[in-house]
Amino acid sequence: MKKTLIPTEKPLEVHHDAVFQNMAPLTIQRYGWILDNFLEWCAEQGINPVSPKVREITNYLQDRPQWGVSRKTVALAALGHWFDYQGLPENPAKAASLRKTGRAGRAFAPKRLPAALDDTESAAFLRATTPKSGDSFPVRRKQLIQRLLFWTGLRVSEAVHLQVGDIRLDDEHPVLRVIGKGNKERQVPIADRLAMELLDYLEMREAFLDGQMSIKTVFCDRYGNPYTPAGVWSMVGDTFKSIGVEKRHKGPHVLRHTFATRQLQSGHPPAIVKAWMGHSDLRVLFSVYEHVMSSPKGVKPVE
DSSP states (O other), X not given: OOOOOOOOSSOOOOOHHHHTTTOOHHHHHHHHHXXXXXXXXXXXXXXXXXXXXXXXXXHHHHTOTTSOHHHHHHHHHHHHHHHHHTXXXXXXXXXXXXXXXXXXXXXXXXXXXXXXXXXXXXXXXXXXXXXXXXXOHHHHHHHHHHHHHHHHOOOHHHHHTOBGGGEEOSSSSOEEEEEOGGGOEEEEEOOHHHHHHHHHHHHHHHHHTTTOTTOOBSSBOTTSOBOOHXXXXXXHHHHHHHXXXXXXXXXXXXXXXXXXXXXXXXXOOHHHHHHHHTOSOHHHHHHHHHHHHHSOTTOOOOO
16 A cells, blocks of 8 residues: 655655556656646645545646646546556546536536548648659658558557558558557558558668668658657648648647548448547547537538
8 A cells, every 4th residue: 555645845756657657658758747747736735646636636627727628638647547556446537537517627628629621621731742753752751651640540659650560561451550559559451542652652761771671660861760749740730831721730630630530421430440540448539529420421401
């Protein structure tokens, strides 16, 4: 049993790797930042950070009006792991997550639909990133990672860490082998058009790297250094700007939302889309894309 800690004037110092075991590095970084922020807030408020009341967690979220629903939901997930780590019989963060719509729901902003490209914007995006004869390898690399995100729904962290061996183009049905959150493996099918573009890209990549077979990262420079998520975020934002797309969010996650929306609107079963997206729970898919599943594309009210 863990020792119960009492509030102090200084926030507790914790080891993120111990609290968030077996998680992806980016998840540990994100959850760790939230945990440190929470511990600092508890120290300032004189609140026990190990076993706070549900109301106190709600107050913490209310003190951050600049955070949207997504950020606050991630915060509850991070705090849930923190309280599980403390061995509490009842997890206050999980209790707080059930109060998003009640009186405590004031801690959450109004729910908004995910930012996704519509048909016209999608067509403009694909035109702007279409490979052209004579493109240099760096240009082709920038185009293809964006098209990969659009056609597979990968998280940006999954795309930048993709390895050459993860691309299975020789199979009857080409797939990507993806290592997602929680080190979970999944397979994502590759559309015929993307498969051809990947084949051309890998040939250009081999020539660019001058046969350096030890470099396995798909989207890398000549030294094997991969793109950073921030770099991909910037290039996607530049592409959106070039085609006049204005969204509440402008990064790679818009492409992920677009992928999910297009698959669901096309009639693919939610369970299959869930597997492609790498969600652990079907409820996550329903909570984000309920508007798509309840109103399939082309369905109109009876006149």
